[in-house]
Amino acid sequence: MSRFWKPGTERPQLVDDEEGGVIFVSSTPSHSIEKQRQRLPVYKYRTHILYLVENHAATIIVGETGSGKTTQIPQFLNEAGWAEGGRVIACTQPRRLSVQSVAARVAEEMGVTLGDEVGYTIRFEDLTKPGVTRIKFLTDGVLLREMMEDPLLTKYSVIMVDEAHERSLSTDILLGLLKKIQCRRPELRLIISSATIEAKSMSAFFRPSKRREEKGADKLGPTKEPAILSVEGKGFTVQTHYLEEPASDYLRTAVSTILAIHDQEPPGDVLVFLTGQDDIDAAVQLLTEDNTRRSSGLLVLPLYSGLSRADQELIFSPTPRSKRKVIISTNIAETSLTLEGVVYVVDSGFSKQRFYNPISDIENLVVAPISKASARQRAGRAGRVRPGKCYRLYTEEFFNKEMSAHGIPEMQRSNLASSIIQLKALGIDNILGFDWPAPPAPEAMVRALEILYLLGVIDDDAKLTSPVGFQVAEIPLDATVSKMILSGHLLGCSEEVITVAAILSIQSIWVSVRGSQKELDEAKLRFAAAEGDHVTYLNVYKAYLQSGKSPQWCHKNFINYQAMKKVVETRGQLTRIAHRLGIALKSCEKDTEVFRKAVTAGFFTNACRLEGGVYKTVRNSQEVHIHPSSVLFRVNPKWVVYHSLVLTDRHYMRNVMTIEPSWLTEAAPNLYQQKSSNFDAR
């Protein structure tokens, strides 16, 4: 393995003595970078980490922000020889942006060109050189995809799963699979980087069962017992303040807290966590309308994903002298964005969270208390530049009693269809017996299997069907959308379904402008089709191409240019995947009926009928409404299918299309022809 010591022979101290000569074997970086590296808290654990990785199959590293674990540990491993002999050190991240920035940073520290010894892979972008790349950063989703080609991930010697405490869908699947791989590849080392609160459960997960431990008590390999190592962070202390009494109106409390900070505290920016766009806009308005002396000198900026790129970038502009920046944000600032200069955090204690109800098969978004882990994460945002303060708009009792230690893993609040397909494509058919880091509810598994069966993705034995099931597994989209693409191919409109699949995979192609709602609606009418939103999207895409993909044209028509660029990119990827599956692009031209039949073949479970002025889902008579953003809003055709349902105060169908009821029986005869009989064949 390593060139420096073997388990049981040399002690870590000896390695310590040797390491001076091996740092940066591949380059001669500047002195200052090396000095900076040495100042990171993780640096003094270098020997210890290398020793643990050498001797343990899995090492859990608890590292707080600023410990340097993400950038340094892969370098330590590289210096210690884990990338010798063409092997690669992998480090996964939940987000593309972190993959790119961390890879760039590490390449800089090593003094190499990004894409050579240090590379990265994210969707649409592979900056690695086989045989040259030693350290590879990638999203956990990409690593999962790589497993479809190489189930044992043989080219990697060490896989570091970073930010595992976030418990994203793909992180959890990855952890389950990595544990399985280690049974076949005892030489593979895992490093799981996690926040304190999750370390114990991670360790328990990677601890082998008693039976297996006795059987596999091989003296040669590393011990199966996971190691845990804590590395302190570099953040400054944050003083926490709680309310003495619960707030009756948290929005007004937030506003008065901001004004009090501005009034009484030394300079420093303020970051405020609220739940959503509505509350944020309201708070911004309250502050900007407050024309008293108290609010003068405040620069109030909203931050949420629905904002245009330009508006989001305002956040990063330097604060003018004599001004205090107040950023009022959703959860986006909790993990995805780092804001420098923040000294004060105001935390509402709530966020919007997605939950999935497997009984109704509906995902909804509800305002719920955040976890203690999230509250700490939010508070930590105040201590990045100097000691800060966090004002929690709830009582200490609420923190102790109402907030759970950590959030519910995404796996336990999601529709499982995509995860199940991924596992089945890797040959794991016993879904109920899979070693999940957080087992989903049996109802959710059963519901997902039922939907996959109806789509024809799995058969009576719950195995992937051929070719449909295997093809669906190849396409990085929801099974419903993938099925739509395959049906589109059979019906002669692959071009159209791929375009619409790309558009549906992004949040919205329209610019979000609250003030000029009327103009947006008028712009929409220029493309609106009587058949509904899907056909409208085809019109928009065609017109966008005719404009020569012009940003000015987008601006004039209230279309989000950045979104359209993503659509073109996604469409390109889907076209390449389709090509590999033997699907050539073919257009149905003006025949929207075959296109709508193809959509129906993927979305028949989302069929609705107008009954006495309201829509009811065909499957379970759930009352639903057409979302006001749909071109079919107030048009109310008799039969529709929808792409997704959002639950706020009502169930709203987003992206709605008219259908003929006979198409449903064509698409899913076993579901719709004998509705009265028992279709739940699973």
Next chain:
DNA sequence: GAGCACTGC
């Protein structure tokens, strides 16, 4: 009459 956040060869 209305939109938490991520992600995918």
